[in-house]
Amino acid sequence: DIQMTQSPSSLSASVGDRVTITCQASQDISNYLNWYQQKPGKAPKLLIYDASNLETGVPSRFSGSGSGTDFSFTISSLQPEDIATYYCQQYKDLPLTFGGGTKVEIK
Amino acid sequence: EVQLLESGGGLVQPGGSLRLSCAASGFTFSNYAMSWVRQAPGKGLEWVSSISGSGSSTNYADSVKGRFTISRDNSKNTLYLQMNSLRAEETAVYYCAKGGSLQFCSAGSCYPPVFDYWGQGTLVTVSS
Numbered sequence: 017d018i019q020m021t022q023s024p025s026s027l028s029a030s031v032g033d034r035v036t037i038t039c040q041a042s043q044d045i046s047n048y049l050n051w052y053q054q055k056p057g058k059a060p061k062l063l064i065y066d067a068s069n070l071e072t073g074v075p076s077r078f079s080g081s082g083s084g085t086d087f088s089f090t091i092s093s094l095q096p097e098d099i100a101t102y103y104c105q106q107y108k109d110l111p112l113t114f115g116g117g118t119k120v121e122i123k
Numbered sequence: 124e125v126q127l128l129e130s131g132g133g134l135v136q137p138g139g140s141l142r143l144s145c146a147a148s149g150f151t152f153s154n155y156a157m158s159w160v161r162q163a164p165g166k167g168l169e170w171v172s173s174i175s176g177s178g179s180s181t182n183y184a185d186s187v188k189g190r191f192t193i194s195r196d197n198s199k200n201t202l203y204l205q206m207n208s209l210r211a212e213e214t215a216v217y218y219c220a221k222g223g224s225l226q227f228c229s230a231g232s233c234y235p236p237v238f239d240y241w242g243q244g245t246l247v248t249v250s251s
Binding site for chain 1: 160167168169170173182184185218223227229230232234236237238239240241242243244
């Protein structure tokens with residue numbers, strides 16, 4: 017199975033800060049990676065697909081990059097409504113696997 | 124507007140069975156693969172199973188293979204998950220999720236590469 021390792025597991029930042037989360041795959045997954053946002057008590061929401069493509073309707077402050085084994089997800093200017101846990105997910109191979117999540121809080 | 128509404132969760136004893144349903148609307152159901160993803164309390168996301176739009180192709184996580192069965196009724200726009208021999212560690216919120224417009228194929232299997240819409244989830248509690 018392809019293991020997805022996210023870091024950090026949690027972070028605290030101020031409104032307006034630039035926030036970056038990394039996701040490392042245990043093997044080369046090309047750009048077969050998605051990012052999801054899960055707000056407390058809610059279902060996950062797709063933000064980024066194919067490593068760097070913004071899903072329709074998602075604010076442009078969210079972005080993704082990377083290829084191979086190393087990926088990053090960035091919020092360019094953190095907003096209060098961005099409080100959530102973020103997950104990466106690979107689809108290079110079955111089983112589909114998610115990273116452990118990164119909980120983002122406001123300082 | 125895409126809507127996915129899960130039902131069927133509840134309390135079940137270890138070794139018991141439960142069938143989850145997911146009623147879909149707002150899109151042409153038969154054109155899209157569907158999946159189940161679960162989340163144990165306070166934990167991360169775990170893919171459980173996927174099924175093609177026609178229902179002819181299914182995939183499962185090793186942890187549920189042989190015990191869970193995914194199916195769909197395209198005439199009713201409904202996705203199902205039959206869960207047998209349930210274990211305490213399978214206590215979780217079970218989400219149904221719609222696949223994107225394309226299937227991805229790797230190593231002889233085809234499956235949805237992305238979950239672009241999710242239901243609100245249904246809680247399954249396995250406990251005596």
